[in-house]
Amino acid sequence: MTEDYRPNTYSLSYWEQDTFFRGIDTIVLGSGIVGLNAAIRLKELRPKHRVVVLERGPLPIGASTRNAGVACFGSLSELMDDAAHRPVEEVLSLAEERYRGLLRLRDRLGDEVMDYRPYGGYELFLPSEAERYAACIDIMDSYNREFSSLTGRPDTYKVTDEAIKNFGFAGIEHLIFNQAEGQIHTGKMMQALLAKARSLDVQIYNGVEVTHWEEEEKTVSLFTAQGWKLQCRSMLVATNGFAARLLPELQVRPARNQVMITQPVPGLRFKACFHYDRGYYYFRQIDGRILLGGGRILDVEGETTDSFGTTPLIRDSLIDLLHHLILPGQRVEIDGWWSGIMGVGDQKHPIVKRYSDRIAVAVRLGGMGVAIGSLVGERGAELLTDT
Numbered sequence: 001m002t003e004d005y006r007p008n009t010y011s012l013s014y015w016e017q018d019t020f021f022r023g024i025d026t027i028v029l030g031s032g033i034v035g036l037n038a039a040i041r042l043k044e045l046r047p048k049h050r051v052v053v054l055e056r057g058p059l060p061i062g063a064s065t066r067n068a069g070v071a072c073f074g075s076l077s078e079l080m081d082d083a084a085h086r087p088v089e090e091v092l093s094l095a096e097e098r099y100r101g102l103l104r105l106r107d108r109l110g111d112e113v114m115d116y117r118p119y120g121g122y123e124l125f126l127p128s129e130a131e132r133y134a135a136c137i138d139i140m141d142s143y144n145r146e147f148s149s150l151t152g153r154p155d156t157y158k159v160t161d162e163a164i165k166n167f168g169f170a171g172i173e174h175l176i177f178n179q180a181e182g183q184i185h186t187g188k189m190m191q192a193l194l195a196k197a198r199s200l201d202v203q204i205y206n207g208v209e210v211t212h213w214e215e216e217e218k219t220v221s222l223f224t225a226q227g228w229k230l231q232c233r234s235m236l237v238a239t240n241g242f243a244a245r246l247l248p249e250l251q252v253r254p255a256r257n258q259v260m261i262t263q264p265v266p267g268l269r270f271k272a273c274f275h276y277d278r279g280y281y282y283f284r285q286i287d288g289r290i291l292l293g294g295g296r297i298l299d300v301e302g303e304t305t306d307s308f309g310t311t312p313l314i315r316d317s318l319i320d321l322l323h324h325l326i327l328p329g330q331r332v333e334i335d336g337w338w339s340g341i342m343g344v345g346d347q348k349h350p351i352v353k354r355y356s357d358r359i360a361v362a363v364r365l366g367g368m369g370v371a372i373g374s375l376v377g378e379r380g381a382e383l384l385t386d387t
Helices: 014-020 033-045 076-083 090-110 125-150 160-165 186-199 240-246 311-326 369-382
Strands: 024-029 050-055 121-125 157-159 172-178 203-206 210-215 219-222 230-236 255-264 273-276 281-285 290-293 333-345 349-355 357-363
Touching: 024 033, 033 050, 033 090, 033 186, 033 357, 033 369, 076 090, 076 125, 090 125, 090 369, 121 125, 125 157, 125 172, 157 160, 160 172, 186 203, 240 255, 240 333, 240 357, 255 311, 281 311, 290 311, 311 333, 349 369, 357 369
Parallel strands: 024 050, 024 230, 050 203, 121 273, 230 357
Antiparallel strands: 121 172, 157 172, 210 219, 219 230, 255 290, 255 333, 273 281, 281 290, 349 357
16 A cells, blocks of 8 residues: 555545645635735736645635734834834834835725725724823824824824813823825735635645645655645735744734624714724724624733634623724614734734745734735745745
8 A cells, every 4th residue: 555544534535636736836824914915926026836725714714804804004002012113114004014015905806896985984082081182182293194104194293272172081081183094995905815716726725734744855754634735936024923833933822703693783974983091992984884803901911812713701702892982872783792812922023034944924014904914925925025
């Protein structure tokens, strides 16, 4: 016998191996926003190369289709909080990356396809946050000057307390409007990326989980949970929050975010997206419903997990926010809950680098995948152009 007898194993047939998995130039692990942008860029650079994307889930599992659909340019208190832990120059540079990355995504797919809406975003401040609000006001002019050439606006951030009465929220003392913020329909965005990749003859296979690999002189051999052995000339790891499963030495931790969506709410009075508590909470209107998520700050250790699910602590906090701040005095039914898995680290900056001669990584999006995923994927692809 040429191989061990393995009962109840779904082994590849000769036809499957020969048709789907032979002669692969590059395998991309992960079909999220980073992985698909990488695959598309690889085909643009080398149209004749065979590029295959492997995805362990039935859909791009992780965060790409499980987020709030906010463009994530960054609320002022979020940027201020970042600057407390790293040089201001790095914070500004990453903000620029976020803005340019969104422009790249819009240019690649088109606003109509992914339902991009430049409605802006509001940051909410309660009376108990007077000190944080004052600190934001202190830096607002300097940040506006820094971003003026980027956004084309002299006042990317501005105080809009007069708008408080328009939304019907309770207990809000101040609003800072972020004119550079926007929102998309992430399901439509990912559907368009999948279609774009397939139009370039990128093969995408779902339900294939890679457990480990071996790098040889001229190839990389990948081994799957199904017991398959696949080979390619180069590989890109784009699994973001799940990267530690394959590369535990990377400085990437999973971070779960929990999200709810309500039943339709008659008479909703807002279109923009909203951030609260340095961006740890966020909500928006979609199809006449309220989508609300966040709360990871309540249990950072517990939410450092790559397991999906929701918890009573965070569910209760989101329900309280919904009923007491967003829709005070109203009762609305919750239609569903879900969670997404982000990739974070001690540094709020993506990891895009060569891991070895034939392997590159593009991970740790830090919850900014919509904004920077396009650029991160493309840069990861460009690292493999000489293999």
